[in-house]
Amino acid sequence: EVVLTQSPATLSLSPGERATLSCRASQSVSSDLAWYQQKPGQAPRLLIYDASDRATGVPARFSGGGSGTDFTLIISSLEPEDFAVYYCQQRSSPLTFGGGTKIEIK
Amino acid sequence: QGQLVESGGGVVQPGGSLRLSCSGSGFTFSAYGMHWVRQAPGKGLEWLSFMRYDSSARYYADSVKGRFSISRDNSKNTVYLQMNSLRVEDTAVYYCAKDLRGYNYDCHYMEDWGKGTTVTVSS
Numbered sequence: 379e380v381v382l383t384q385s386p387a388t389l390s391l392s393p394g395e396r397a398t399l400s401c402r403a404s405q406s407v408s409s410d411l412a413w414y415q416q417k418p419g420q421a422p423r424l425l426i427y428d429a430s431d432r433a434t435g436v437p438a439r440f441s442g443g444g445s446g447t448d449f450t451l452i453i454s455s456l457e458p459e460d461f462a463v464y465y466c467q468q469r470s471s472p473l474t475f476g477g478g479t480k481i482e483i484k
Numbered sequence: 485q486g487q488l489v490e491s492g493g494g495v496v497q498p499g500g501s502l503r504l505s506c507s508g509s510g511f512t513f514s515a516y517g518m519h520w521v522r523q524a525p526g527k528g529l530e531w532l533s534f535m536r537y538d539s540s541a542r543y544y545a546d547s548v549k550g551r552f553s554i555s556r557d558n559s560k561n562t563v564y565l566q567m568n569s570l571r572v573e574d575t576a577v578y579y580c581a582k583d584l585r586g587y588n589y590d591c592h593y594m595e596d597w598g599k600g601t602t603v604t605v606s607s
Contacts, residue, residue, distance in 0.1 A: 379546075412594075414529075414594075416529075420599075421579055421597035421598065421599055421600060422521075422529065422579075422597055423597070424584070424593060424594060427584060427591070427593040428593075433584075433595065434485075434595075465528065465529055467529075467531075467593070467594075469591060469592035469593060470592075471534075471543045471592070472531065472543070472544075472545050472546065473519075473531040473534070473545075473592055474531065475528055475529040475530065475531065476528070477528050478528045478529075
């Protein structure tokens with residue numbers, strides 16, 4: 379099973395700032411990684427798949443990168459609606475999620 | 485964008501059973517693989533199971549293998565999760581989700597999600 383480790387656990391930032399989230403895999407997953415956003419009381423939302431492809435309707439301020447074992451999600455300039463929890467997920471069975479990074483308002 | 489609605493959650497005693505349902509609309513349900521994912525209170529996401537569009541393959545997380553069973557009825561646009569031998573640690577919100585790509589292009593990314601149904605296992 380591939381273990382995904384996300385860091386940091388919490389990121390305290392202000393609107394307009396840049397957010398950089400990390401996801402590290404215990405073994406190579408090539409580019410087979412997705413990122414999801416989850417707001418309180420809501421289901422997750424797919425943001426990025428195949429490490430760097432934006433899902434339908436996702437704003438351009440969200441970008442993903444990396445391959446192998448190290449991945450990043452960058453939000454170039456935080457909007458108020460971006461404060462949420464973000465999860466990475468790899469797609470080899472058994473599928474696994476990272477533990478999440480919460481972006482909170484500073 | 486597809487719509488998914490889960491049902492069947494509730495309170496059950498340890499050792500009991502429940503069957504969750506997930507009804508899909510707004511897309512060709514029979515063309516897409518479907519997932520079940522859960523989230524324990526205050527915790528992260530845990531993938532549970534996947535079934536291919538034509539029921540030709542299904543996969544499970546080790547934590548539920550042998551206790552949970554996924555199935556689908558494409559004539560009813562519905563996927564099911566039969567949960568047996570429930571444990572306190574199975575308490576969670578259970579989501580169904582649609583795979584991003586259809587037919588033989590399973591990619592195991594989850595594009596559309598339902599709002600979830602809550603399962604509480606308690607004596």
